[in-house]
Amino acid sequence: MRSASFLALSFASSALGATYQMSENIVGAGFYNSFNFETAPDPTHGRVNYVDQATATNTNLTFAAGNTFVLRADHKTVLDPNGAGRNSVRISSKNTYTTHVAVFDMAHIPVGCGTWPAVWETGGSWPYGGETDIFEAVNGQGTNQATLHTSPGCTMPASRSETGSAPTTPAQLDCDTSVNGNAGCGVTFAQGTSNGPAFNDNGGGWYAMERTNAAISVWFWSHSDPSVPADVRAGGSTVSTDAWGVPSATFPNTSCDIASHFVPHNIIINLTICGDWAGDASVYASSGCPSTCNDFVNNNPGAFTDAFFEFNSINVYT
Numbered sequence: 009m010r011s012a013s014f015l016a017l018s019f020a021s022s023a024l025g026a027t028y029q030m031s032e033n034i035v036g037a038g039f040y041n042s043f044n045f046e047t048a049p050d051p052t053h054g055r056v057n058y059v060d061q062a063t064a065t066n067t068n069l070t071f072a073a074g075n076t077f078v079l080r081a082d083h084k085t086v087l088d089p090n091g092a093g094r095n096s097v098r099i100s101s102k103n104t105y106t107t108h109v110a111v112f113d114m115a116h117i118p119v120g121c122g123t124w125p126a127v128w129e130t131g132g133s134w135p136y137g138g139e140t141d142i143f144e145a146v147n148g149q150g151t152n153q154a155t156l157h158t159s160p161g162c163t164m165p166a167s168r169s170e171t172g173s174a175p176t177t178p179a180q181l182d183c184d185t186s187v188n189g190n191a192g193c194g195v196t197f198a199q200g201t202s203n204g205p206a207f208n209d210n211g212g213g214w215y216a217m218e219r220t221n222a223a224i225s226v227w228f229w230s231h232s233d234p235s236v237p238a239d240v241r242a243g244g245s246t247v248s249t250d251a252w253g254v255p256s257a258t259f260p261n262t263s264c265d266i267a268s269h270f271v272p273h274n275i276i277i278n279l280t281i282c283g284d285w286a287g288d289a290s291v292y293a294s295s296g297c298p299s300t301c302n303d304f305v306n307n308n309p310g311a312f313t314d315a316f317f318e319f320n321s322i323n324v325y326t
């Protein structure tokens with residue numbers, strides 16, 4: 009039997025961050041080598057038509073310029089209300105990841121009524137393989153929300169070490185997709201610059217996610233934040249998460265066996281439009297958006313001029 013002191017040391021070690029080595033540095037045209045373009049119908053029922061790589065590049069919905077990569081929605085076409093949705097892009101990483109750190113350096117995120125951009129990870133047969141939403145927001149409003157979606161048996165404690173805020177009712181702390189209308193167990197970020205025009209006006213920022221069997225944690229730093237860790241800013245060969253401070257959101261394994269609820273994951277980046285969240289009538293109206301979401305999307309292509317991601321890099325560490 010292991011001694012109590014050994015167990016205490018083991019727990020403390022697992023609760024702390026670790027040092028990781030870079031396994032991928034994805035920049036510019038490297039996105040085309042590292043991601044597949046997905047064209048299946050949008051599972052969130054958006055007014056969107058995901059296009060293949062050839063269409064995306066031929067219509068400038070994706071392009072690389074130096075070390076930057078842009079992914080956007082069409083902003084030129086008036087849509088037939090009975091036809092396909094607005095052209096946009098969804099990409100999925102060719103590699104999968106278990107224990108790892110992913111750092112997303114973004115100069116611009118999509119904003120505007122009807123937009124629902126997301127950077128997330130999932131794998132296996134959803135929801136049994138788990139889902140981690142790293143960046144997700146709708147209609148360019150509010151701050152970021154990081155969320156887990158899982159099969160039954162994964163809940164979060166009401167009190168944990170994070171700078172964001174989580175709701176406290178049992179249903180809102182249950183990550184099970186069959187509970188609370190698949191809201192998952194989300195954490196709303198405190199930083200006003202984590203989403204919307206404020207993110208873009210500050211020149212962008214870094215999102216970072218660490219996944220271990222002990223916890224899944226998400227951090228955010230604006231590009232103008234003087235407290236960003238040096239290894240994040242440098243994008244170098246190693247990162248040490250124990251120097252990153254309190255996460256914006258953390259999801260411990262206290263009452264969720266991460267190893268059994270989360271399989272190897274792909275990184276997903278997509279921009280859907282309207283759909284189950286952004287297009288929900290009450291959410292859309294509370295965002296101060298005009299008309300109905302679908303009608304607005306159909307008739308106002310120019311409203312999507314700012315509906316684009318601009319990535320400086322994605323660095324993955326294992």
